[in-house]
Amino acid sequence: MDRASGRFCHMDTMTNWRERLIAKTTRPTLVTTYKYWLWLGFLIVIVGNGVFQYSKQWQNGLIVTDMRDRISWGLYISAFVFFIGISHAGTLISAILRVSKATWRAPITRVAEFITAVSLVVGAAFVLIDMGRPDRIFNVFRYGRWQSPIMWDVMAITTYLTASVIYLYAPMIPDLGLFRDRLVNKVGAIRNFLYRTLALNWYAAPPQVRFLGKAITIMMLIIMPIAVSVHTVVSWIFSMTLRAGWNTSIFGVLFVAGAIFSGVATLILVMAILRRIYHWEEYLTQKHFLYLGYLLAAFGAFMIYVNINEYLTEGFKIEEAGEFAFRQLFVEDFAVMFWFYIIGGLIGPIVLMLIPKTRTIAGVVVAAILVDIAMFLERYFIVVTGLRVPLMPYEPASYAPTFVEWSIFVAGLALFALLLTVAVKIFPMLAVWEMTEEHERRLAMGLGGEPHPLDDDGALSVATTNDGTGPERVDEGGAS
């Protein structure tokens, strides 16, 4: 067969390539510089301050925030929506690209899946933080009623968190097996134990490959509807009310599109940082950034469309309360945020990707930063402006987050970074087996080492990783 001969010809190159990849992947686990500890310490201080500020809130109640009866959701709920939003990075990149067999995804899936799991944990924490009586959290299960959209959210996020942990874990098992074998005498007892346990006796026996393939196939198919449902349900918390600005059927689309948009942006940022620190230039190439940049631009265009659709239909037949909502958003209190969101966050990435000079990694990173800031501001003004519209003829309330709120919000961002920082030291952040398999196929087909998205024979397969004599190719069989 062509493939067999191809593999034979490139065997030496392949082995070298793979050893280099393994060395690069295990490097964060083996080498820890003082800069890492400085960064870790910095994050711990910020998270610690957040915990300290939260202890004040725990003692005194929500009076330490600026949330009151009229504007009862603020920075915390904005952060919740934002973090649940960026959790969509993992789903999109990993599941959609895996199902559509876009092979260029291989080096970025693992990072994306970690972002999903970590941001879900941080996002869910903000719901607890927003509670005035966190001791009553179990009443959700004791007295919860399914007529309430809040309960739908509890359901959707629990499902998504469970599913995305499994979806993160399953494709990582072969790489954990690799780490178990390669790092046995190089890391401490705790991590050795962790690899032994998590690797599930993996050494690529045919039944193992088959079962793992089935698990991954089930999860990649099911996680897409779950992910879409999660952010739709988050939007329903708002749009299931009759408030001006929230009472719209387009919120589900706006939130899901915005979630993927900010998720891709966050993925770009995390990838750029890891690439720089651990010198993964060979694997995370300019092309990956550009593809993600194009995705960003495409979603920016879609967001512009959704926004025009929303504000034109609402604004054309404007109602009494809607007028107030429009004025505060377009020309008054929130105009700066809103127009930054439209111009900087939605149009900006498109412009950056259109101009050849900015069509670089740096340009994509700038676009990602703009998008993340803009999407956070969007979450914030959706939450606050909706509550600010008076339901009775009273003065519109004002809301400005207090120091406690800012501290906890920043601590949330730091916790997100902290969890990723710790994960980098323990888990394989590059999907070695998927990348190896991809590279092998390129060589077999007589192409360069660089995979191209347009040629793919479409087979879903799992490469073995433990024997060190070069990868075996085992077709998954049955599940694809």
Add this chain to the structure above:
Amino acid sequence: MTGRRKHIAARICVSTLAISLALVVSAPAIAAEIGISVGAPVQVAIGQDVEVKAVLSQDGVPVEGAEVALTYQASWAGESSRVELATATTDEAGVAVMTYQQRADDNREMQVVYLGPDTEPVAPYVFTIAVEAGGEQLYVNQSGVEIPFVNGTLVILVIATVWFLIALAAVYLVRVGRAGRSLDAPIAEKGSMWISALLASAAVFTAIGMVIVFVRAPVSNTDVTDPDRYDRTPIVYLDGTYPYVGFGLQDESVAQTGDPVQDGSALYFKYGCAACHGIRGQGAAVGPTLRDELGSFGSFKEDVREGPRGMPGYEDVTISDENMQKIYQYLKDGG
């Protein structure tokens, strides 16, 4: 001629006397008060249709064409008024039949009152109908469209399917571990598959828990279909079928009892102050408290006339100075 005249005169006298006598005899009968007697069940259940018969008579003679009403005493927020449950007109036997559906869980002081056509006051007939404890909640949610097969069961099925697949994937991970254990592996520690078993059981556990929360949710709180689960509060149920007379606050006389605090209480409700400032002036979500921060009458009056912040101003055509003084007295008294 004279004799004949005398005879006529005597006849007139006799007739006059007779008429006078008849008038004297019959006068007490006309003035006699209408009596009301009532036949009603002693005890009824909530939801039951109750028939109340009233018999009206005057001096043993049935009163036909009289209008009567069945009322009971309802109270809310310290205000109390009679609520009319049914009206009827008496037939030739003097009987008026009134039916109502028992909705309140307590009938305070029922009465059958005479409404007309006579304007003479008639003493109402006072009686009680006891209400059995418990009973069925009568509120039925009538909004919404029932679509066949699209209901809670479908949602449970969808959730159960999703969680079944998640658990299935986790079970496959258990099988990955088992398959590895059965092979001769030099490095892998045998039997280390508990993490996947943990994952699988956590998924199954969460799945079952979620479905349980869903299934038991309707009975966990405020179930309107199960009276044992529903904590009934004394609520007066009123709708279009039962004309609500109200507390009579529009009637000028309720605020002219002579007691300014009593009058102020009625006026405080009449002008809707309670809607924002709470039913005792203690303050609520919209209006601030009127108890502690109540200044002089002058400043109070100025505020009411102008309407500070979001509050509407009340001109003197709406609230006279005199009535405002009464409201002020009521609030000064502690609300």
